Amino acid sequence: MPLDPYDYVRIQAQLDFQCRRCGMCCQVADPIDIYPKDIRRLASYFNISAEEAVEEYTIPHPTEPDLRAFKESMPCRFYDDALKGCKIYRARPMVCRCSPFLSPGQIGLQGIEIYEDCPASADDLKRIERDLERLLNPDARTRKRLEKALSKMMQLE
Numbered sequence: 001m002p003l004d005p006y007d008y009v010r011i012q013a014q015l016d017f018q019c020r021r022c023g024m025c026c027q028v029a030d031p032i033d034i035y036p037k038d039i040r041r042l043a044s045y046f047n048i049s050a051e052e053a054v055e056e057y058t059i060p061h062p063t064e065p066d067l068r069a070f071k072e073s074m075p076c077r078f079y080d081d082a083l084k085g086c087k088i089y090r091a092r093p094m095v096c097r098c099s100p101f102l103s104p105g106q107i108g109l110q111g112i113e114i115y116e117d118c119p120a121s122a123d124d125l126k127r128i129e130r131d132l133e134r135l136l137n138p139d140a141r142t143r144k145r146l147e148k149a150l151s152k153m154m155q156l157e
């Protein structure tokens with residue numbers, strides 16, 4: 001997977017990210033992309049077959065023919081308003097694991113996307129801007145560490 005310097009910045013930003021558990025992203029994200037690995041994770045979590053997981057929890061993705069999307073979003077059916085958190089945290093999809101700085105579609109694109117709805121990512125942007133020069137020039141060891149972290153987060157298949 002080809003990475004550009006800003007990708008390394010975003011990987012580090014994701015690793016440093018401290019969610020405030022405001023719950024906003026789980027209430028406004030739509031569609032919530034579901035990859036094949038997400039299906040298998042859901043099936044295992046609910047102890048059902050992959051076919052049942054597809055049927056019960058997903059619909060065709062509105063724009064990506066190779067993906068599915070969660071059946072209910074805005075808010076996500078797994079959002080617990082009382083806890084301000086995810087009811088299936090261990091089995092949450094890839095896009096939720098990669099939020100807010102990384103998502104499968106963003107990797108390889110230059111720039112840092114900030115979700116306006118996420119107060120913590122806006123704060124992180126200020127920190128990133130302050131440290132950008134240092135973050136854009138990671139040494140070889142740091143790059144390797146970040147690539148390893150990325151591949152762990154991005155196990156799509």
Ligand code: SF4
Nearest residue numbers: 026076078079086096
């Ligand atoms: S699966 Fe969990 S983390 Fe992802 S949007 Fe739904 S409630 Fe939020």
Ligand code: SF4
Nearest residue numbers: 019020022023025118
């Ligand atoms: S919007 Fe940002 S701070 Fe709020 S729950 Fe989502 S990731 Fe965390």
